[in-house]
Amino acid sequence: MDKISTHYFNDPLLKFIQRIQWIPAIVPVLYLICFFNPFVFNTIFVPLCNTHPEYIEKFINGGVVYILPCFCAITITLCLCIFFASLTFFFQNHYFISSAISRLPNLLLETFPQIFWLYIISFTIDTSNNEYYIKWYIIIAITYSPIIIDQLNSRINDLREKNFILAETMVGQNRFVIFFRDIVWYYCIDIMVVQSVYLISSIISMEACMAFLMRISPDNSSSLGTLLNTLYFADIENKWTDSFLAMITNISTLFWLTLIVIISTIFTLNKIASSLEQKWTLK
């Protein structure tokens, strides 16, 4: 690292700015406290919200909806990414497989806008049962896979020419062991952890956007994005209000609370990911 950047990172003012970026993390923590101890929420926020108790229950339980689908989505996406990235290692002498087939998801997803893909696929999913969430989140996560595949590919391309990998190959070590132990486990785990955190924030933001703007999720679903949509259209009949002030006063407090929770969670997750990335890069 050169002189300028070392000085830049050690600047007290910038350190202070870096620290205040953690402030939004208070909101998800408070939200978790409210989930485990609804007494706090009932005494402080419920009198403020002044909405139907059903919506308040949805708000409290909305965060749980994300846990299992996000876990499934990340696991499946990472496996898929490792599979496609492994092609560059195992078939390095076959140009077509290592360059074209391994980048097939990237080519497919980069040639056509991600949101159009999501929109088309959303019409083919059965939204009547709860498994809908898992499918929907997996699809959203897969559309973000090109970023992870690109990063894994570049890391694997760097590593496969290294002396220790070449030495292990010459000794006769199993290529699967070299790939999964020496490359993926030792050198790619940082990429996967950081990208998983980014992936969660991307899933939450995309789901919220699509549920709010396109009304894709079913009405009876309990995600925070759907809650935003329900509250907005319950409070405002005409979508285009006369003034900003009228909109603020017409929409219930719970809507703004939900929006703050979503945005703060995305902020916090992005901050966690960027901090992890920075630490690993400096190492």
Next chain:
Amino acid sequence: MKSTNLIQAYLFRIVIYCILLAGFYIALYYITDQGPNCTSDWNRLIDRFWTTTRLVFVSFILLLLLSILLAAGQSFCDYWRKINRIDTIYVFIVGIGIKFFLFLLVLLGIIPIFLTAKGFNILLPNVGAYLSLIFANAMILQIYPHIYNELSSELQSAHIYGAMSGGIPPVKTFVKRICISSLDISKSLYINLLGFSIFVEYQFKEAGSSFQGLAYDFISALYDHENDWCMAFQAFCGIIIMILIVDTIWTFAKIIVTRKS
């Protein structure tokens, strides 16, 4: 990347476009049970095509200019600091100014931007559509660091000092570097903006926006016309043609740049 590789990749992408179109066309037989029956006027599609192109292209240029301005500003601050050693002003401008601006941009995510646009009915709907498309996605957070990294590496390399001693003004070298780095990301940026136009065209229709293009047709076919997949297919064809045109222009520009450098 060599120009032959670029042409190979381009031809491979054309095959993918053809597969996408053929796949959708075959899928229509299974979805509609009667086969494709595209009743909409194809000439209307051309009008829609130009509407979307206008919206996306103007937003694309504005977003690129904004990113270049930010990156150039920060690079200039780096350069200035290197020469003058004025730490306080540097930290103020770079540390707070630009970072605060980026922080604001992230804060104005897609939902807050739409709420603001909907709340301010006084704002012209077309202007609102442009602003939403530019600021609602976080693409600036990817473009700006990319251009900034390119510029700062140029600033630290010996090229710029060599060019200056050779009589070539540094601005020329900077502009060249900006153009090359912008070209690298322009295709993905255009496609990303095209994707986000689906939100903008549909949402701003009710406010009286004139942007009712391909993305609007696409969403309207499936949502308002209750799964009219034939109409959606027509819009899909238009979108693929638009992407193909952009891809062709981008590949040729990239080949020219690669050969020159």
